[in-house]
Amino acid sequence: MNQMASWGEWLRIAVEGLATAAFALSGAMEAARKRLDAVGVCVVAFLAAFGGGTLRDLLLDQRPFFWVRHVELLWAVLALCVLAMLFLRDRHFVLTEKAIQWPDALGLGLFAAVGVDQALQHQLPALVAVLMGVITGVFGGVLRDMVCNEIPSAFRDHRPYAVCAFAGGWVYVGLLYLGQPGSLALLACVAVTAGLRGLALWRNWQIPGWRA
Amino acid sequence: MNQMASWGEWLRIAVEGLATAAFALSGAMEAARKRLDAVGVCVVAFLAAFGGGTLRDLLLDQRPFFWVRHVELLWAVLALCVLAMLFLRDRHFVLTEKAIQWPDALGLGLFAAVGVDQALQHQLPALVAVLMGVITGVFGGVLRDMVCNEIPSAFRDHRPYAVCAFAGGWVYVGLLYLGQPGSLALLACVAVTAGLRGLALWRNWQIPGWRA
Amino acid sequence: MNQMASWGEWLRIAVEGLATAAFALSGAMEAARKRLDAVGVCVVAFLAAFGGGTLRDLLLDQRPFFWVRHVELLWAVLALCVLAMLFLRDRHFVLTEKAIQWPDALGLGLFAAVGVDQALQHQLPALVAVLMGVITGVFGGVLRDMVCNEIPSAFRDHRPYAVCAFAGGWVYVGLLYLGQPGSLALLACVAVTAGLRGLALWRNWQIPGWRA
Numbered sequence: 001m002n003q004m005a006s007w008g009e010w011l012r013i014a015v016e017g018l019a020t021a022a023f024a025l026s027g028a029m030e031a032a033r034k035r036l037d038a039v040g041v042c043v044v045a046f047l048a049a050f051g052g053g054t055l056r057d058l059l060l061d062q063r064p065f066f067w068v069r070h071v072e073l074l075w076a077v078l079a080l081c082v083l084a085m086l087f088l089r090d091r092h093f094v095l096t097e098k099a100i101q102w103p104d105a106l107g108l109g110l111f112a113a114v115g116v117d118q119a120l121q122h123q124l125p126a127l128v129a130v131l132m133g134v135i136t137g138v139f140g141g142v143l144r145d146m147v148c149n150e151i152p153s154a155f156r157d158h159r160p161y162a163v164c165a166f167a168g169g170w171v172y173v174g175l176l177y178l179g180q181p182g183s184l185a186l187l188a189c190v191a192v193t194a195g196l197r198g199l200a201l202w203r204n205w206q207i208p209g210w211r212a
Numbered sequence: 213m214n215q216m217a218s219w220g221e222w223l224r225i226a227v228e229g230l231a232t233a234a235f236a237l238s239g240a241m242e243a244a245r246k247r248l249d250a251v252g253v254c255v256v257a258f259l260a261a262f263g264g265g266t267l268r269d270l271l272l273d274q275r276p277f278f279w280v281r282h283v284e285l286l287w288a289v290l291a292l293c294v295l296a297m298l299f300l301r302d303r304h305f306v307l308t309e310k311a312i313q314w315p316d317a318l319g320l321g322l323f324a325a326v327g328v329d330q331a332l333q334h335q336l337p338a339l340v341a342v343l344m345g346v347i348t349g350v351f352g353g354v355l356r357d358m359v360c361n362e363i364p365s366a367f368r369d370h371r372p373y374a375v376c377a378f379a380g381g382w383v384y385v386g387l388l389y390l391g392q393p394g395s396l397a398l399l400a401c402v403a404v405t406a407g408l409r410g411l412a413l414w415r416n417w418q419i420p421g422w423r424a
Numbered sequence: 425m426n427q428m429a430s431w432g433e434w435l436r437i438a439v440e441g442l443a444t445a446a447f448a449l450s451g452a453m454e455a456a457r458k459r460l461d462a463v464g465v466c467v468v469a470f471l472a473a474f475g476g477g478t479l480r481d482l483l484l485d486q487r488p489f490f491w492v493r494h495v496e497l498l499w500a501v502l503a504l505c506v507l508a509m510l511f512l513r514d515r516h517f518v519l520t521e522k523a524i525q526w527p528d529a530l531g532l533g534l535f536a537a538v539g540v541d542q543a544l545q546h547q548l549p550a551l552v553a554v555l556m557g558v559i560t561g562v563f564g565g566v567l568r569d570m571v572c573n574e575i576p577s578a579f580r581d582h583r584p585y586a587v588c589a590f591a592g593g594w595v596y597v598g599l600l601y602l603g604q605p606g607s608l609a610l611l612a613c614v615a616v617t618a619g620l621r622g623l624a625l626w627r628n629w630q631i632p633g634w635r636a
Binding site (some may be wrong): 031032034035036037038039040041043044054058061063064065067068071074075085089090146147148149 | 482483485548549551552555566570573574575576578579580581582585586587631632633634635636
């Protein structure tokens with residue numbers, strides 16, 4: 001039993017690390033496309049990787065930030081940026097973007113679950129908790145795009161992303177409300193979010209836009 | 213007397229609801245113009261409606277946010293976005309923008325007064341309190357424009373907007389300083405702000421720009 | 425001895441005032457280039473002058489903000505904006521930008537040192553403290569550029585700026601770690617940051633970008 005919990009913990013850390021790397025890489029590649037310098041590449045990667053969770057902590061008034069408690073995350077993203085600048089070239093971008101879609105989807109689910117969980121610990125209403133989950137998962141990418149002077153792709157590419165985290169967040173809240181244990185709710189939230197995201201990419205689902 | 217206070221409270225809630233709807237609609241229409249998808253429309257509407265007050269609460273370190281205490285506001289704006297996407301078309305925009313100018317001006321005054329009031333409760337200096345009022349009234353629109361990749365219209369359209377809230381804020385502070393009751397100061401702030409805004413629109417007042 | 429401390433204090437206030445004026449002027453001139461109105465000029469000048477320190481205080485959860493404790497700074501920047509709009513013309517911009525390079529470099533060093541110092545008082549790890557110093561010195565300009573709908577120049581002009589503050593911050597942390605007094609660490613941080621910045625401008629150093 002104890003061993004299972006520790007396996008679960010390890011799995012979570014592995015998914016979190018992979019997802020953070022995927023988010024950071026998406027930032028570094030967007031910075032590269034905009035021809036930013038080394039400082040810009042690092043800052044945009046940091047924003048993409050840590051922006052969502054930091055905004056959540058600001059809104060929930062939580063200190064220290066998670067990247068202060070785990071300062072090794074900062075060093076890892078810094079190292080990733082250096083490696084990316086040394087070895088990743090423009091011709092690798094299409095492949096890299098394909099490769100990070102899955103860790104990105106898993107990360108979206110995990111970060112959403114963590115956001116919902118922390119909001120519920122502050123006794124916030126269900127809708128607010130779900131929105132905190134969405135913010136945790138999505139606003140890293142939003143800040144990344146804003147600093148690169150783009151309309152955030154999460155708001156205009158018509159591919160479900162925030163919506164998957166929204167659905168997953170309600171699953172999390174719903175299972176807790178039904179008295180299920182937190183670990184099951186977390187797993188279900190990740191599975192529903194990542195599953196919906198995967199389905200959406202595979203079936204090319206579109207969310208509606210404004211009809212003129 | 214009691215009844216009058218309760219009428220005042222009802223009036224205030226009505227104005228606040230109308231103003232929030234006007235702000236949210238301005239966000240939804242800007243998102244529509246930028247061809248954002250449904251997620252983008254909702255996020256920009258939320259930012260326009262709640263961004264100013266949330267930034268004020270962040271700066272004053274106030275928790276819970278007002279939209280956590282009144283979570284029905286979130287549901288209302290969500291419903292408004294769905295309705296707008298179903299029924300509002302591009303050809304209605306000019307008329308809608310004309311129709312929301314007045315609730316928008318009233319809301320600017322009310323939000324400015326609320327911002328000044330809350331800053332004064334934190335014993336902040338008069339200038340800071342007035343700036344908090346301006347931020348409450350204006351920064352929802354600023355965030356809306358920034359996320360849509362525009363220079364905020366409040367900073368470049370030469371039509372008095374923030375300036376009206378600035379003037380109204382000083383009226384609020386001044387009346388309190390003269391020992392007048394808070395409800396009078398609030399009413400005067402709303403009247404001066406909305407009146408100046410209305411005059412400015414009617415007489416086509418312009419604030420000066422940089423002379424080259 | 426006492427007199428020396430008071431001279432040091434005066435020198436610090438003078439540098440801080442000069443640097444704040446330089447930051448505010450950079451904001452006013454960017455707003456002017458974008459043809460913003462008077463409100464926009466003031467807001468961008470405020471963001472450039474106070475944005476970095478305010479973001480640091482938000483992240484460290486410090487209240488009151490430094491511009492609440494020194495509200496005269498707000499009045500000074502407001503006055504500076506009025507004077508700039510009255511007397512500064514487009515043809516003065518090149519000269520003004522040359523003239524503010526040195527107070528700007530000094531300010532970068534001083535603000536970085538203040539940021540590191542305050543982060544260390546919150547017992548934050550060394551890397552986080554250095555990053556807080558960089559944020560204090562650099563993010564005023566970042567917010568200035570973002571609101572003006574530009575990719576922040578600190579991230580794309582290939583001239584060392586944030587990197588100088590990063591180096592200066594490590595000097596500060598390193599000297600404290602070696603048991604040196606805080607005033608020496610502060611002076612060294614300012615000297616290294618401003619010196620590196622000056623050298624970079626003089627020798628036209630470039631930081632690398634992404635190789636395609």
